[in-house]
Amino acid sequence: MxxxxxxxxxxxxxxxxxxxxxxxxxxxxxxxxxxxxxxxxxxxxxxxxxxxxxxxxxxxxxxxxxxxxxxxxxxxxxxxxxxxxxxxxxxxxxxxxxxxxxxxxxxxxxxxxxxxxxxxxxxxxxxxxxxxxxxxxxxxxxxxxxxxxxxxxxxxxxxxxxxxxxxxxxxxxxxxxxxxxxxxxxxxxxxxxxSADDFHKFHPNGRLGAQLVKVRELMAAGDDVPMVREDASLLDATIEMTRARLGGTAIVDRNGRLIGAFTDGDLRRTVTGKQNLTEAVGRSMTLTPLAVGPDELASEAMHLMHEHNIMLLFVCENGRLIGAVHMHDLLHAGVA
The missing domain is CATH 3.40.50.10490 (Glucose-6-phosphate isomerase like protein; domain 1)
Structure with missing residues (x-):
């Protein structure tokens, strides 16, 4: 046929x-x-x-x-x-x-x-x-x-x-x-x-949801945020960094406002320069460190970290330090 x-x-x-x-x-x-x-x-x-x-x-x-x-x-x-x-x-x-x-x-x-x-x-x-x-x-x-x-x-x-x-x-x-x-x-x-906020409510899981997570959902807060005053010693700053295990500590003024940062890299440079560990950390800190607001998207925080080649980002609200977020926390949450 x-x-x-x-x-x-x-x-x-x-x-x-x-x-x-x-x-x-x-x-x-x-x-x-x-x-x-x-x-x-x-x-x-x-x-x-x-x-x-x-x-x-x-x-x-x-x-x-x-x-x-x-x-x-x-x-x-x-x-x-x-x-x-x-x-x-x-x-x-x-x-x-x-x-x-x-x-x-x-x-x-x-x-x-x-x-x-x-x-x-x-x-x-x-x-x-x-x-x-x-x-x-x-x-x-x-x-x-x-x-x-x-x-x-x-x-x-x-x-x-x-x-x-x-x-x-x-x-x-x-x-x-x-x-x-x-x-x-x-x-x-x-x-x-x-809004993107509304979208995240309907997509809390998976890669798409991770891109819509807010910084406040992933940041360390309260006692988990490493911070010292600028008149604290380098030794005290190092102890605080070790306690929090975020690779750095915030430097704040008496009102809790972020004025600087002291990181593992700063510590290595300090030790290499043979500074006295009793010196004030304010003399070795990085001035005006990068910070984000708690309601910023975690993906934006990740972009900022990549752009400036940093691992730790502080979170401020109305100038006051309220949290810190590490790149590893973002990666673990699936943010890219």
Whole structure:
């Protein structure tokens, strides 16, 4: 039996494979450009703004749904919305008719993804939204489709060329869906004034969370902060450094304000110079050492350490010494 001719030529040369990969990326980029161009259309931009307005006002959650590849995009969109301050949950259409429709409340809004707009699995969700007056937002490329016609608001996506040589596998169309989801989430994020602080509350673990940790969360504080007065002896300063094991000590005035620092390096230079250990540490200290505030990001503190080739950074609030942070503490916490 003969089979239909295919555009795919197997076992191509390396050059042909690279050419294919680049062509796929070029087609995807064209799709993204087409989506960006849609925002220049008054109707598309107005619809997008209405969707933003509805989501901003909703008292419940954004229920995101889709089937197949659109369902995978919907899951990612849900995760992005949730992590950037917009409560969202994914509803699988296959489970909707088996009890999961109950997760949709009158306070929610449903965001439905379907490139064709004709996925039969979405039917129960559409009927439920109509029956209970749940706002339904469609994201589809077909204006006359079932999903588009049933929706209260329809974000009409551009018709794009799929990167698949047989024009079968969803490729560019899902890339464009993903990009619209990101645009939606970031627009909502800025509308809410969602800060790096807020982001850290939702991402306390992992490398991303480490970059958002504040200095006060990692610094030594209280009795763990090495400090002496400027009239303390070099011996006393050395003992204080040894006690705290941070490789240095702060020098403070009578009001607890940071005025200098004395480190392992300063101690080595002092010993080499054969100074008397009874001399005041103020004569050998480094003046106006670097310091950060407690609410600075730990990643910024790390950058400052790298830039100035230091291992110890003091933490001050209103000029008063309140803590110290060592590079090893930052590295141990995963800050980079």
């Amino acid at each position: 003969s089979t239909p001719a295919s555009k795919i030529v197997p076992f191509g040369s390396g050059g042909r494979i690279v050419e294919t990969a680049c062509r796929s990326l070029s087609i995807a980029a064209s799709g993204l450009n087409a989506l960006e161009a849609k925002f220049a259309e008054r109707e598309f931009a107005a619809t997008f703004l209405r969707v933003i307005g509805v989501i901003m006002k909703v008292r419940g959650r954004v229920i995101v749904t889709g089937i197949g590849k659109s369902g995978i995009v919907a899951r990612k969109m849900t995760a992005t919305l949730t992590s950037t301050g917009t409560p969202a949950i994914f509803l699988h259409p296959a489970d909707a008719g088996h009890g999961d429709l109950g997760m949709i409340t009158p306070d929610d809004v449903v965001l439905m993804l379907s490139h064709s707009g004709e996925s039969t699995e979405l039917g129960p969700i559409i009927h439920y939204c109509k029956r209970f007056a749940i706002p339904l937002v469609a994201i589809t490329a077909q204006a006359q489709s079932t999903v588009a016609m049933a929706a209260d608001m329809c974000v009409l996506m551009p018709e794009v060329e799929e990167a698949c040589p047989n024009s079968l596998a969803p490729t560019t169309s899902t890339t464009v869906q993903m990009a619209l989801g990101d645009a939606l989430a970031i627009s909502l994020m800025e509308m809410r004034g969602f």
